[in-house]
Amino acid sequence: MAANGDGGAPEATGAAEPARSAEPAGSAGAGSARDPRPVIISTTFRETGTTGVHTHFQQVAQFLREHGTPVKIVTPFSWARPLTYPVFAPRLVLQRVHGTASVLWYRHWHEVFLRNALERELAAAGDCVIYAQGPLDARAALAARTGPRQRVVMAVHFRTSQADEHAEPGRELKRDGRVFRAIRETEREVIQQLDGLVYVTKWARDALLTWLPDAVWVPSTVISNFVAPLPAGGVAEAAEAAEAGQASEYLADLVTAGRLDDRKNHRFLLEALAAACKTGHRLTLDVYGDGPLKRDLEQRIAALGLETQVRLCGFRTDVRALLPRYRAYAHAAYAETSSLAIIEAMAAGLPIIAGGIGPIAELADDGVEARFWPLDNPEQAAVIAVELLGSEEARANAGTAALERFRRDYSAAVLGPQIRSFLLDPVGVT
Secondary structure (H helix, E strand, O other): OOOOOOOOOOOOOOOOOOOOOOOOOOOOOOOOOOOOOOEEEEOOOOOOOOOHHHHHHHHHHHHHHHOOOOEEEEOHHHOOHHHHHHHHOHHHHHHHHOHHHHHHHHHHHHHHHHHHHHHHHHOOOOOEEEEEOOHHHHHHHHHHOOOOOEEEEEEEOOOOOHHHHHOOOOOOOOOOOHHHHHHHHHHHHHHOOOOEEEEOOHHHHHHHHHHOHHHHHOOEEEOOOOEOOOOHHHHHHHHHHHHOOOHHHOOEEEEEEOOOOHHHOHHHHHHHHHHHHHOOOOOOEEEEOOOOOHHHHHHHHHHOOOOOOEEEEEOOOOHHHHHHHEEEEEOOOOOOOOOHHHHHHHHOOOOEEEOOOHHHHHHOOEOOOEEEOOOOOHHHHHHHHHHHHHOHHHHHHHHHHHHHHHHHHOEHHHHHHHHHHHHHOOOOOO
8 A cells, every 4th residue: 555556546545564354364264264266366567566456455365365365466577577677668658758559558568468477377276266456457367267267356446447547637548539449348348258346336336337237247246445454552542642632742634645646636635725724724734645746736835835734745655654643634536436545544543534526425424434525615625624623522533433434344354254255255245
């Protein structure tokens, strides 16, 4: 998990960490007898990295291993590694001169290398489950598998379609253009051949079904992203400091984490803080992550006179450990499939302030764990943030509710068994 992901992947706040179940490592636990069939995770991403997709499959992999299921992560970099740099590097040039060509180059060569890696792995795997992290990852698995006893299940991390993500304002593709349509057609063909689909939110399921209704016939389940709990001490110490009124224990009022790009909408956070200043309320914010808008945000911070209130902290791998030292988590993204950053903030006992877009509204309830602010009205957003942070009782209650919601709905100990059951024993699961 990391503060600066890329693409349309859900964001997370720290480096990808192993999931920890409530049981000791190696313990099968009730109802989870060891299964000799391996799970092969197929991904066009590197094995470790900074996106929410990395967090998702790393958490799943660790939970499965702890509960007796062998796991192998296969990536394009698992095959012919000396060739990866000369083959993949030209995309960096293409991104600057021809966005559409860069998308095609990325998709073609990552799939080719992944398929070759999977063919080598699956030739000796026997019965297994291939857990693909996207349509290209799934197509490579379908081409490489040796027969139907090597089942292919795909996670839906994308928003509506990967074509739609590439066609967002400022991105590489023209909506409804030739390449856009080709990507959707690939997804149509692949998804209807799958043995299962894992949606990370109901919103993701509904978004896919809007343009591909035939996906309803593929066995599926909705299982949220999940993470391991934070060590109890960190959350408890922050709560004790708050009760004692030790404001110095906090690093800032608000914290946010995510790649510094348009989709994450950091400019809105700055506008909201500036609006709060105009009403006499000085809120502070730490921003974790890196990305193409760093210089733009630095200039905007200076223009709004927020230099002493906002810190751009860059990429750090220990953000999760720092979260309990903030008063609330602020989120302004206007396009998500889910948000691991919000889930991690809830695990730290932080109340959430975010736009109430569909996937976010599934994670937390307005007026309970969260306060939803309008993403087109920084003045009203400032009022909402000031009201929450101005009442320690309201803030603490929302933080407690967030932690309880995490433990109930988003902990690896709760959701790990569900995804294990769907992957290895999907009969009757819909």
